Amino acid sequence: MRNLWKSAWLVALGVILLAAGTAMAVLAQEGETETPPVVRQVSDDEVNEVAKDLYCPVCENTPLDVCGTKACADWRELIRTKLAQGETPQDVFNYFARQYGESVLAKPPREGINLVLWLFPIVAVVLGLVFFARYLQGIRAQSAETVGGTGPETAVSQPPPSADDYAARVEQELHKK
Amino acid sequence: MIPDIGYIALIMAFCVSIYAAFAAWYGNRIGKRAWVESGRNATVIVLPLVALSAGMLILSLLNNDFSVEYVWRVSSIDMPTYLKVTALWGGQAGSLLFWNFLMATFAMLVMARKWKQNLGLMPYVIIVISMTQVFFLGISAFIENPFTRLTMIPPDGNGLNPLLRHPGMIIHPPMLYLGFTGFVIPYSFAMAALISKQLDDRWIRNTRRWTLVAWLFLSLGLILGGRWAYDVLGWGGYWAWDPVENASLMPWLAGTAFLHSVMIQEKRDMFKMWNIFLVVLTYCLVILGTFVVRSGVISSVHSFAQSAIGPFFFAFIAIMFVFSAYWMTKRRDLLSSKNQLSSFLSREAAFLYNNFIIIAILAVVFLFTYYPIISELVTGEKGFVGAPVYKQALAPLFAALLLLMGVAPLTMWYRTSIKRLQKAVIWPAVAALAVVVVLYFLGVQLWAAMLGVWIVTFSLLLTGREFWKGTRARMKRGEPVWAAFPNLMARNRRRYGGYWIHLGVLVMAFGIIGSELYQQQTQMHISSGESITLGNYEMVFNGARRYAGPDDLVVTEANVDVKYNGRVVASLAPQSELYTRTGQPMTIPDARSTIAEDFYVILVNWEPTSANEATFRIYLNPLINWVWAGGLIFVFGTLVAAWPDRKQEEVLEARQERVALGVAGD
Numbered sequence: 001m002r003n004l005w006k007s008a009w010l011v012a013l014g015v016i017l018l019a020a021g022t023a024m025a026v027l028a029q030e031g032e033t034e035t036p037p038v039v040r041q042v043s044d045d046e047v048n049e050v051a052k053d054l055y056c057p058v059c060e061n062t063p064l065d066v067c068g069t070k071a072c073a074d075w076r077e078l079i080r081t082k083l084a085q086g087e088t089p090q091d092v093f094n095y096f097a098r099q100y101g102e103s104v105l106a107k108p109p110r111e112g113i114n115l116v117l118w119l120f121p122i123v124a125v126v127l128g129l130v131f132f133a134r135y136l137q138g139i140r141a142q143s144a145e146t147v148g149g150t151g152p153e154t155a156v157s158q159p160p161p162s163a164d165d166y167a168a169r170v171e172q173e174l175h176k177k
Numbered sequence: 178m179i180p181d182i183g184y185i186a187l188i189m190a191f192c193v194s195i196y197a198a199f200a201a202w203y204g205n206r207i208g209k210r211a212w213v214e215s216g217r218n219a220t221v222i223v224l225p226l227v228a229l230s231a232g233m234l235i236l237s238l239l240n241n242d243f244s245v246e247y248v249w250r251v252s253s254i255d256m257p258t259y260l261k262v263t264a265l266w267g268g269q270a271g272s273l274l275f276w277n278f279l280m281a282t283f284a285m286l287v288m289a290r291k292w293k294q295n296l297g298l299m300p301y302v303i304i305v306i307s308m309t310q311v312f313f314l315g316i317s318a319f320i321e322n323p324f325t326r327l328t329m330i331p332p333d334g335n336g337l338n339p340l341l342r343h344p345g346m347i348i349h350p351p352m353l354y355l356g357f358t359g360f361v362i363p364y365s366f367a368m369a370a371l372i373s374k375q376l377d378d379r380w381i382r383n384t385r386r387w388t389l390v391a392w393l394f395l396s397l398g399l400i401l402g403g404r405w406a407y408d409v410l411g412w413g414g415y416w417a418w419d420p421v422e423n424a425s426l427m428p429w430l431a432g433t434a435f436l437h438s439v440m441i442q443e444k445r446d447m448f449k450m451w452n453i454f455l456v457v458l459t460y461c462l463v464i465l466g467t468f469v470v471r472s473g474v475i476s477s478v479h480s481f482a483q484s485a486i487g488p489f490f491f492a493f494i495a496i497m498f499v500f501s502a503y504w505m506t507k508r509r510d511l512l513s514s515k516n517q518l519s520s521f522l523s524r525e526a527a528f529l530y531n532n533f534i535i536i537a538i539l540a541v542v543f544l545f546t547y548y549p550i551i552s553e554l555v556t557g558e559k560g561f562v563g564a565p566v567y568k569q570a571l572a573p574l575f576a577a578l579l580l581l582m583g584v585a586p587l588t589m590w591y592r593t594s595i596k597r598l599q600k601a602v603i604w605p606a607v608a609a610l611a612v613v614v615v616l617y618f619l620g621v622q623l624w625a626a627m628l629g630v631w632i633v634t635f636s637l638l639l640t641g642r643e644f645w646k647g648t649r650a651r652m653k654r655g656e657p658v659w660a661a662f663p664n665l666m667a668r669n670r671r672r673y674g675g676y677w678i679h680l681g682v683l684v685m686a687f688g689i690i691g692s693e694l695y696q697q698q699t700q701m702h703i704s705s706g707e708s709i710t711l712g713n714y715e716m717v718f719n720g721a722r723r724y725a726g727p728d729d730l731v732v733t734e735a736n737v738d739v740k741y742n743g744r745v746v747a748s749l750a751p752q753s754e755l756y757t758r759t760g761q762p763m764t765i766p767d768a769r770s771t772i773a774e775d776f777y778v779i780l781v782n783w784e785p786t787s788a789n790e791a792t793f794r795i796y797l798n799p800l801i802n803w804v805w806a807g808g809l810i811f812v813f814g815t816l817v818a819a820w821p822d823r824k825q826e827e828v829l830e831a832r833q834e835r836v837a838l839g840v841a842g843d
Contacts, residue, residue: 043701044699044700044701044702044792044794045698045699045700045701048698048700048794053563053565055561055563061417061419061420063412063417063563063564065412066410066411066412066413068411068753068762068763068764069762073782101558101559102558102560102561103549103558103559103560103561104561105561105563106563106564106565106566107563107565107566108560108561108562108563108566112556113552113555113556113560114552114560116544117544117545117548117562117566117570118570120540120541120544121537121541121570121571121574124537124540124541125537125574128533128536128537132533136518136521
């Protein structure tokens, strides 16, 4: 039974580590700093870097950097102009969100109802784990009860004697024919 | 004349499926087998009727009969013959008819196989399948009628949407439809088992292969869709977390969970309720996915086939959901299992973890996909979730799944000792670490990439060892290696097919890690003779030309040379196309593919001015071909697992009959 708990903790630890990894990834993105504004030549790559986090407001579900329509080409020029005037990528995002609604942002702002998007995966995993732990606890309690008794259930759930050896299993399969 | 025949056949198919449901229900109620058999025959008849209807639509397309609105919409005189045929699924009405054809095919196959062994289930199977058919045929016949006539006959049609003319796109929808409609079989058997209280695992044995087949087609549809996106959409990727992609990914995920958890029921007689739930969930997601694709509720790049069928679909989903939930609640006492989990280091527990992770992924994808609707309901403003958020949320879950994929096969049924497990994983873990260290010194230094590579290598080694252990055991008995390996797979197709699928996924995972984390790209405006450098590559622009293609197409084609470390290795011709009638642009990239990476070139813009200047976008996609190679391995594995095995089936059937006799003797 101690093994049971040991492995439960191992599983829980694994999931916590993964959750921590996600959190770190999120925090790392928070810490990104923007380059100071300078009036300058803006390359296509810089424009695309911003445009890839925007979705085309008119065509359906196409990131702005790859959209082939004339309208999107114009929007990319707008981004270029804005960047050349010294606006930061965040300013550009804000401008587009103001003009066309927040749904043009590939990464919705982490506020208000949008927080659900970040909390839900974590909450779902944690709740699932809690449910799991309770389920296993229930089994533990039940199997403790039936240790003395010799009901038919306990007989069924006994492991077969030699199921532990892989080679034996293959051997067994070989003998079948 | 021809469209009229098609329409009459469609109406007849609709009426016949209503009759089939009624006859099966009535025959079962009064206990007259003749009625049930009549219901079966009616279900079988639906197929030739729908086939006739679809045939008439194809004939109308081939005849350029523009008096039929659908033909005018998706075809034109100049279109090549094969495209006229495939235009059957190039728009809403036609693709629904095609969908009906595929579903009728599956229904017919179910009726033709093992009728005698499943007499108790069959009336209900007929009812459930026929109800679904009534709905879809009804939509086809009364709301999205492909044979609707135009009063004024136009001289020529609009032509097929250019995006749908690519070979990948021609076979991608049928694969998805086959996957979608195929799931009606496990669903109808599950419901039949529930309603008739025959909740032993007969329904599972009868549908396992069907589920695998449906799942295979869904996988093929997803893989081909990715390939099509990569080849034609011209954005350097293969998966964009587009709502419609997600709509087909979600039933795939639920189906994957089912294919795993079903093994617990077969082996340990546990989780009966959960398995029924997964089948119901899969099917609801199939219908919901179809609804999303076709109703335009959520905007997507896949808006080829949209119309106002939304409310009907919504009502149908609600009915299906209530129907399934009602019977699940009503039969919940019969679904409880006698057995319990004996340890959570066991095969059954591993399957449970698998289900847990997959359902978590599914839940996240569901929330993100439907977020525009949810946020609009709550705040009034339509929110949106882009690909970066999906990646952030799902990467840890997928990593956990891949890790489990390697470790789970080491566990035994009932329980496994930690010591055994430790002994089995220690060397692969160290070896995978060594691989990561080597790669670190070769320049792979992102922590996400290192973690990913470790997990995938670790699981790959463990999966490979499963093959090796089995082969070695046979070799010890005197079989040479070339015989031992295929014999091993032939002896236990399901297990080793499954491991092949795992291998495919792991190979794909390498490709995804490489192309996601190490993709490089640049865009530049250059004149002919100039070049762009990216990584070790240099691309020289030689010139471009513009010419008229088939139909209303104008093609602009650039000619570039690709140099790798200074040596010319390829000459590429990326194109940008314009369909002048609709003004729709298309970007056809060209790529120099190697097993290590793709040098992928897109011609963004070219103006035939004096300077001969062009804008190119170049991607360097490392390991991208591993994604496709993994896909091939994946499909191979599914075929190994699903291929009919006479001997095994006979054994199973004999056992099934013995069980049935034993029950009768009680």
